[in-house]
Amino acid sequence: MLKDKxxxxxxxxxxxxxxxxxxxxxxxxxxxxxxxxxxxYNLQNTPQLTSAYELDNALLQFSRRLSKGEIADYPxxxxxxxxxxxxxMTIIENKVVLPLNLHEYFLVDVPKYRAKFIEYITxxxxxxxxxxxxxxxxxxxxxxxxxxxxxxLVDIMEKNVKNLGAKKYGAEIDLKxxxxxxxxxxxxxxxxxxxxxxxxxxxxxxxxxxxxxxxxLTSIRNNIRYKKIECKAPEVTWTNHLVDPYFGTLPxxxxxxxxxxxxxxxxxxxxxxxxxFQYLRRNLVIWGDLIKLRYGESKKDCxxxxxxxxxxxxxxxxxxxxxxxxxxxxxxxxxxxxxVEKARKVNPNIFVFSELFTGSKELxxxxxxxxxxxxLIREASRVFRIIWxx
Numbered sequence: 242m243l244k245d246k247x248x249x250x251x252x253x254x255x256x257x258x259x260x261x262x263x264x265x266x267x268x269x270x271x272x273x274x275x276x277x278x279x280x281x282y283n284l285q286n287t288p289q290l291t292s293a294y295e296l297d298n299a300l301l302q303f304s305r306r307l308s309k310g311e312i313a314d315y316p317x318x319x320x321x322x323x324x325x326x327x328x329x330m331t332i333i334e335n336k337v338v339l340p341l342n343l344h345e346y347f348l349v350d351v352p353k354y355r356a357k358f359i360e361y362i363t364x365x366x367x368x369x370x371x372x373x374x375x376x377x378x379x380x381x382x383x384x385x386x387x388x389x390x391x392x393x394l395v396d397i398m399e400k401n402v403k404n405l406g407a408k409k410y411g412a413e414i415d416l417k418x419x420x421x422x423x424x425x426x427x428x429x430x431x432x433x434x435x436x437x438x439x440x441x442x443x444x445x446x447x448x449x450x451x452x453x454x455x456x457x458l459t460s461i462r463n464n465i466r467y468k469k470i471e472c473k474a475p476e477v478t479w480t481n482h483l484v485d486p487y488f489g490t491l492p493x494x495x496x497x498x499x500x501x502x503x504x505x506x507x508x509x510x511x512x513x514x515x516x517x518f519q520y521l522r523r524n525l526v527i528w529g530d531l532i533k534l535r536y537g538e539s540k541k542d543c544x545x546x547x548x549x550x551x552x553x554x555x556x557x558x559x560x561x562x563x564x565x566x567x568x569x570x571x572x573x574x575x576x577x578x579x580x581v582e583k584a585r586k587v588n589p590n591i592f593v594f595s596e597l598f599t600g601s602k603e604l605x606x607x608x609x610x611x612x613x614x615x616x617l618i619r620e621a622s623r624v625f626r627i628i629w630x631x
Contacts, residue, residue, distance in 0.1 A: 554580045
């Protein structure tokens with residue numbers, strides 16, 4: 242057994258043994274993922290990734306066509322300089338990305354929600370007899386110190402919108418929260434006001450979403466420049482893609498998100514589910530051979546994953562004198578905290594290193610205290626630097 246061999250070597254050579262502990266990702270070919278669907282970030286449990294996947298798939302299909310010389314405006318299969326990159330980006334922007342109309346994933350279906358709102362009010366608040374239109378009286382129209390009711394309503398909608406990025410014209414509004422506004426202002430509301438607020442919300446969301454697309458185009462350009470020009474690997478082939486894919490497909494056809502990390506990102510952010518839409522904006526340094534693991538807020542979100550990883554951690558703690566937490570900055574803090582606690586129950590003297598890049602001493606201290614780290618390992622100029630915590 243490995244444990245016995247480790248003890249034999251410890252005694253013979255008077256040395257200690259440490260093991261890498263990887264909690265936040267697994268290999269793309271991990272067979273157990275098929276039997277544990279909730280362990281991945283996929284389009285079913287994280288629907289906001291759908292818009293990011295549509296962009297990623299369009300880029301992949303373009304890359305494959307490019308590898309076969311099928312792009313009429315760019316018959317080459319190489320990207321060798323900035324001139325090539327500029328030509329290619331013009332094609333990608335105008336013929337691949339913009340035709341996807343990705344901003345539509347952030348819009349509300351106005352006629353649909355207008356009808357739903359009338360139905361909701363009729364069913365739940367029949368006493369609220371909203372007119373089709375409301376005309377402000379002269380005092381309301383010219384009193385500059387009174388807040389604009391339309392924009393107040395837009396703010397309420399904005400705070401209660403969900404399902405962004407999941408489906409074209411699929412953004413959803415919490416009608417209960419909106420209805421409260423009209424119940425609080427029964428004499429100065431109207432169906433038209435509700436509809437106008439939806440349109441204003443769409444305008445705001447479209448502007449934000451188009452910004453995400455601009456970010457994505459910048460990231461695509463930078464990725465191609467780095468991979469093909471700076472790294473001098475200009476050839477695009479079926480397997481050597483034009484840009485790094487953000488998603489993969491399991492043997493059961495489940496589309497899952499690859500893992501990665503964000504340069505100077507917030508380590509406390511779950512970048513697969515946050516409202517920053519990092520996958521759509523393609524802000525990740527992506528690792529195409531790894532699948533990001535999804536723990537959720539607690540064990541109930543994916544019991545099988547928590548159980549599997551607990552066995553893995555306890556086994557490592559039984560065998561080795563210490564463990565190194567890989568990519569602690571991309572591992573949810575409550576996850577690392579839980580499993581380090583389990584490791585120390587098995588081996589109270591276990592030494593815990595951590596690969597942690599937070600960007601601030603305050604976050605370093607927070608992680609070290611919460612997780613219970615003995616030391617941090619930094620990488621600087623290809624030399625590992627150890628920071629001890631006492």
